Amino acid sequence: MLALVLWTIWPWLPSQRSNRPRTIVLYGFSILEPVITRGIFPAFQKKWMAETGQSVELISSFGGSGTVTNQLIMGVPAEIAILSTELDAQRLKKAGVIRTETWKELPHKGVINRTPFIIQVRPGNPKKIHDFSGLIQPGVRIVHTDPLTSGAANWAIVAEYGAAVRQPGSGPDAGRSMLRGIWRNVVVQAGSGRAARTQFDSGFGDALITYEQDAIWSLSRGSSRLEIVYPRSTILSEHTVVVIDSHVSGKEEKLIKAFVDFLWSEEAQRIFVESGFRSVDERLNSSNPRFGHIHDPFFIDDFGGWQKAKLSIIDDIWRNRVLKELKP
Amino acid sequence: MNQDKVFNRKISSMLPAGFLVLVLLPLLLLPLASVFIYALRGGLGNFGASLITADVLFALRFSLIIAFATAVINALLGTYAAYVLSKTRFPGREQLGIVLNLPVAIPNVVVGTSLLLLWGPIGLFGQMLEPLGIQPMFTPAAVLLAHIFVTFPYMLGTVKPVLDDLETTYEEAAYTMGASRWQTFLHIVFPALKGGLLTGSLLTFAHSLGEFGATVMVSGNLRLRTQTAPLYIFSQFESGNIQAANSVAAVLAILSFILFSLILFLAARTGKKGAQRGK
Numbered sequence: 001m002l003a004l005v006l007w008t009i010w011p012w013l014p015s016q017r018s019n020r021p022r023t024i025v026l027y028g029f030s031i032l033e034p035v036i037t038r039g040i041f042p043a044f045q046k047k048w049m050a051e052t053g054q055s056v057e058l059i060s061s062f063g064g065s066g067t068v069t070n071q072l073i074m075g076v077p078a079e080i081a082i083l084s085t086e087l088d089a090q091r092l093k094k095a096g097v098i099r100t101e102t103w104k105e106l107p108h109k110g111v112i113n114r115t116p117f118i119i120q121v122r123p124g125n126p127k128k129i130h131d132f133s134g135l136i137q138p139g140v141r142i143v144h145t146d147p148l149t150s151g152a153a154n155w156a157i158v159a160e161y162g163a164a165v166r167q168p169g170s171g172p173d174a175g176r177s178m179l180r181g182i183w184r185n186v187v188v189q190a191g192s193g194r195a196a197r198t199q200f201d202s203g204f205g206d207a208l209i210t211y212e213q214d215a216i217w218s219l220s221r222g223s224s225r226l227e228i229v230y231p232r233s234t235i236l237s238e239h240t241v242v243v244i245d246s247h248v249s250g251k252e253e254k255l256i257k258a259f260v261d262f263l264w265s266e267e268a269q270r271i272f273v274e275s276g277f278r279s280v281d282e283r284l285n286s287s288n289p290r291f292g293h294i295h296d297p298f299f300i301d302d303f304g305g306w307q308k309a310k311l312s313i314i315d316d317i318w319r320n321r322v323l324k325e326l327k328p
Numbered sequence: 329m330n331q332d333k334v335f336n337r338k339i340s341s342m343l344p345a346g347f348l349v350l351v352l353l354p355l356l357l358l359p360l361a362s363v364f365i366y367a368l369r370g371g372l373g374n375f376g377a378s379l380i381t382a383d384v385l386f387a388l389r390f391s392l393i394i395a396f397a398t399a400v401i402n403a404l405l406g407t408y409a410a411y412v413l414s415k416t417r418f419p420g421r422e423q424l425g426i427v428l429n430l431p432v433a434i435p436n437v438v439v440g441t442s443l444l445l446l447w448g449p450i451g452l453f454g455q456m457l458e459p460l461g462i463q464p465m466f467t468p469a470a471v472l473l474a475h476i477f478v479t480f481p482y483m484l485g486t487v488k489p490v491l492d493d494l495e496t497t498y499e500e501a502a503y504t505m506g507a508s509r510w511q512t513f514l515h516i517v518f519p520a521l522k523g524g525l526l527t528g529s530l531l532t533f534a535h536s537l538g539e540f541g542a543t544v545m546v547s548g549n550l551r552l553r554t555q556t557a558p559l560y561i562f563s564q565f566e567s568g569n570i571q572a573a574n575s576v577a578a579v580l581a582i583l584s585f586i587l588f589s590l591i592l593f594l595a596a597r598t599g600k601k602g603a604q605r606g607k
Contacts, residue, residue: 004392007389008388008389008392008393008396009389009393010389011386011389025550025553030566030567033567034567057552059550059551059552059553060550060551061548061549061550061551061555062563062567063549071466071548074444074448074449074465074466075448075449075454075463075465075466076466076548076550077463077466077467077548192566194566194567194568195566197568198565198566198567198568201568
């Protein structure tokens with residue numbers, strides 16, 4: 001009993017207190033967890049130790065991008081946030097967590113990496129899904145993320161819509177009918193990209209629309225439960241870094257800046273590529289042979305940026321029309 | 329022949345137990361067993377390795393400390409509440425008793441959001457504390473507040489019945505001999521309460537160790553800072569690390585088993601003592 005008590009309080013004993021390392025508090029969207037905690041941060045730790053002789057510890061939390069954003073608005077003490085969509089960064093500004101659109105002053109307007117939206121299917125592709133249009137056939141059970149809490153869901157909806165309207169010879173209603181067809185077949189809405197992957201991995205559903213990175217990550221870890229289908233046309237998601245200035249104390253400013261700069265260094269970008277993200281530095285992307293070819297990639301800027309796409313595609317078409325049409 | 333009868337009687341006396349186990353197998357026992365099966369899937373080596381990461385060690389320590397602090401605070405607060413509700417008379421006493429028992433019935437998520445709305449930056453207390461630079465939410469203090477809330481009824485439940493049954497004649501006798509209220513409590517009431525106090529504290533400790541719903545709302549789920557063991561299990565499970573999640577779950581299950589064995593043992597012992605005193 002005494003041993004248990006001693007073990008419990010051990011790190012807080014006076015003799016252990018003095019060598020407390022400096023810390024960085026980071027909140028990130030769900031699929032970032034392995035690459036940040038096992039790739040990026042250890043590399044930064046080593047670099048910081050070599051340059052200053054100080055040890056630094058990462059305090060982190062990961063969840064759906066929307067969930068993380070809500071936590072930030074409620075006041076969690078994050079110094080850095082990495083969000084799935086710029087939409088969530090804009091919500092932070094609107095809620096007063098940051099005063100201005102500070103992420104736009106960072107390299108690449110705050111975007112640290114990209115990944116296209118793809119379709120995961122079962123091995124052998126038993127439902128013969130070769131593009132988003134294959135998802136609307138009756139009897140396909142789709143695992144989707146929930147746009148309320150997940151950034152991936154917002155990207156996926158724009159991907160589905162955009163792929164349809166960019167199809168040559170498509171009518172004016174193509175986007176809406178694609179969304180209607182896909183969402184009729186959605187059987188599960190998961191709270192985050194990571195949660196959706198866990199559900200699909202445990203054998204649920206025929207198809208999952210998600211980040212290419214997530215599929216590559218699963219495959220590289222030996223998962224045999226999935227196969228990637230590359231749509232003809234799809235969106236490349238762009239993930240935004242936000243520094244929460246008001247939470248960064250004066251003496252930590254240099255450390256935080258060094259870490260943020262490191263995110264865009266070639267070393268860090270290579271780590272992202274190794275773990276399945278596409279770098280903002282195009283030259284590095286040839287080094288991962290798992291990246292598939294996309295005939296017609298597009299970006300959120302092709303739809304006027306997130307502010308506009310959120311209103312016109314997510315709110316107006318998906319929420320106000322498609323979801324209502326689907327109600328029995 | 330006679331032996332057959334004994335055998336048959338033995339069988340028939342074991343039937344109810346066998347039936348119970350059969351019913352509980354899919355409901356309780358197999359799910360519990362699966363925790364251990366998955367925890368040990370990669371062998372004992374993997375089981376050990378997934379327990380000695382910095383995250384797990386912190387989460388377990390943090391959970392134990394919070395559980396201990398919750399148990400101590402609620403032991404004091406709960407006993408005082410039980411004493412007031414049992415020994416004093418005032419209007420609204422019964423209603424207050426009901427309200428104090430509510431935390432077990434309220435969804436834990438609601439507890440979390442209420443705490444956020446009270447102590448968070450937009451809340452009543454939060455706004456008063458903000459100018460002072462104090463922000464209790466998303467710190468260990470927030471976790472403690474949530475656990476005090478959800479486990480409050482346990483002390484009340486174990487201590488109040490003892491106080492209700494305690495003969496007032498002993499107390500009156502003490503008063504007539506000139507003992508103060510405090511002396512009476514210390515020498516007359518407290519010894520009788522010991523069993524209930526311990527059982528209640530252990531129940532509080534056990535529940536706090538496993539608390540999830542309210543904690544996930546108010547803690548911010550920060551690894552190495554506010555992540556309790558149940559939160560660690562959840563986030564590992566969500567990222568597909570089923571073995572790591574179940575390893576920690578197995579440790580919690582074993583800890584709870586020990587705790588509840590202790591509770592049963594104490595309950596049996598105080599029960600006997602009570603019976604002897606009754607004679």
